[in-house]
Amino acid sequence: MDYLETLNTKQREAVLATEGPLLIVAGAGTGKTKTLTHRIFHLIHQGVHPANILAITFTNKAAKEMRERVMHMIHPEGGRTVDTPSWRGERNSEVPMLKTFHSLGVYILRRFSREAGLKKDFAILDTSDTMKLIKEAMEAKGVNPKLHEPKKIRSFISSRKSDGVTADGFAKATHSAFTEIVAAVWLAYEEAKSKESGVDFDDLLLKTLVLLEHNKEVRATLQDRWKYIHIDEYQDTNRVQYDIVRLLAEKHHNLCVVGDTDQNIYSWRGANLRNILNFEKDYPEAQTILLEENYRSSRNILTAADEVIKKNTARIPKTLMTQQGDGEKVKLFTAMNEGDEAYHIARTAKEFIKNGCKPTEIAVLYRTNFQSRVLEEAFLGENVPYQLLGTKFFERKEIKDAVSYIRAALNRDGLSDIKRVINEPKRGLGPAAVAKIFAGMASTLPPAQARMYQSFEMLLDAIEGYAKDHTPAEIVRFVIERSGFYDLYRVGSEDEQERLENLEELVTFAGRYGDLSLMLEDIALQSDQDELDDSKKKDGVKLMTIHASKGLEFDYVFIGGLEQGLFPHDGFDEKKTIEDQEEERRLFYVALTRARKQLLLSYAMMRTIYGEQTFNMPSEFLADIPEEIIEREDAFGGDVPKPIKTVYLDW
Secondary structure (H helix, E strand, C coil), X not given: CHHHHHCCHHHHHHHHCCCCCEXXXXXXXXXXXXXXXXXXXXXXXXXXXXXXXXXXXXXXXXXXXXXXXXXXXXXXXXXXXXXXXXXXXXXXXXXXXXXXXXXXXXXXXXXXXXXXXXXXXXXXXXXXXHHHXXXXXXXXXXXXXXXXXXXXXXXXXXXXXXXXXCHHHHHHCCCCHHHHHHHXXXXXXXXXXXXXXXXXXXXXXXXXXXXXXXXXXXXXXXXXXXXXXXXXXXXXXXXXXXXXXXXXXXXXXXXXXXXXXXXXXXXXXXXXXXXXXXXXXXXXXXXXXXXXXXXXXXXXXXHHHHHHHXXXXXXXXXXXXXXXXXXXXXXXXXXXXXXXXXXXXXXXXXXXXXXXXXXXXXXXXXXXXXHHHHXXXXXXHCCCCEEECCCCHHHCHHHHHHHHHHHHHHCCCCHHHHHHHCCCCCCCCCHHHHHHHHCCCHHHCCHHHHHHXXXXXXXXXXXXXXXXXXXXXXXHHHHHHHHCHHHHHHCCCHHHHHHHHHHHHXXXXXXXXXXXXHHHHHHHHHHHHHCCCHHHHHCCEEEEEHHHHCCCCEEEEEECCCECEECXXXXXXXXXXXXXXXXXXXXXXXXXXXXXXXXEEEEECXXXXXXXXXXXXXXXXXXXXXXXXXXXXXXXXXXXXXXXXXXXCCC
């Protein structure tokens, strides 16, 4: 059993605790994947048939890594797997099943398609397929897409499915005009999918849950097959995933879940922190093991992270420790404005690269997507190779839409721009209507569409007239408000509110110009430049949101925009609950714990948002980092405001 020698005391304890429920609270960088894979190998070493072991994680990348590690332990010489007595005719059943939740759903639904009421070769519909069927269902039920955005209805249905609600169940519990509309569309949508023998992404989980709940034979068969179940990132499970796991583990109770309350940052996707907090209540006989020895970061980084996160109340307490040294102090840079901050980050990254650091070992993290625009500009200006994870600023749909409105207003022959925005936001001018308009047959449009087209032309006229005697920033703001984008995105989902933030950043960008044509020219050139030398950018410094950074690690991590209202983020016209505030703090904790060698934090005393310059206080999070591990620097040599320490009173 020499494979246990590479584990620390707590990891070994978790590997050897094979019977009954087990909660492994794994802090950032504490070797949770190593612990899980060793536990799976230990079960096999102890005589458990591989086919009786199931491990579920959230991403294909994580599942692939876990699978490769387990297979290397089973076959360290790299030999081929051999067939062993199979389960229901499967080959290579010596391999434990390692799946994502959705791929597990596909597996179960295909094996038990008849019991699930599906064809064995059912199609999995992508986003465009589901949107098409939602729109058709709305049309069939007479629901006006101008009054009820199809994307919002689809998002609402998806959210309810994540809570384990079926179309029939929802229809029986409607209590408002809106929910009655959704119920009618949902039922029609389900009927349309059935005719196409298709399932959407949410169905892969919901239909699996319904099958397990209502078919005792299938449930018993799967319970007897998977006697040992492992769940990674348990803090990120939603209601459907929680119930699937509960039913699969109901018979043997050999359920091992791994997670960290301090890294729950996806509540907006349905992740329920209560699932991990209530594990010991759900399984009173459960054993809990804390993994607290961090192998990633220096002591100063861990001290900063622990001091920040311990203020949260909804968590399982733990303290990260390391045998590494103190390392570099946390650097805190106070910038005059966002441009000053971005160029400081780019120049510092350039110095790291000059001193031998690989660009790929440097990351710049930020709270919201709009912050990437000025960072991209700085990295281009300093000629520092970078890779933006996510959509480049000027390639984002909402940015292209706003720019196309301006171009279309100034050039009525620009058919591609007109085609892009003639139905954005939705005004009932679909492909058939656009084809008539482009063919010079606008006079043949039905009355309702004719009115919509007339209002669109009036909007372009208004933009054209406004552009004659206003600045580019004022013109962009005018487009955002008069087009309807502001009203559409302001009250939408978190994703839609982020689109509005990106549009506001476009106003800020436009504020640098006195000439509209020059601004449009620079946008076009910047978009072209973004496409140059992609291979080089893949090897560059990583620019990404903190959400996108989860699970990654880098030697040097910059976290920008640490201003009150931006991070923690205030949102739009909503008061943050205690749960929201704690999730913001967890998000900062995740950002801090991405760093191996050094953290470089920064904030701007002034930031231009929606064309208006705002004066900012530093983020309250900064007050929680001990002063003795901070090294301060500022751009102007003057006194800078200290962050205000926030105290929560428990009445």
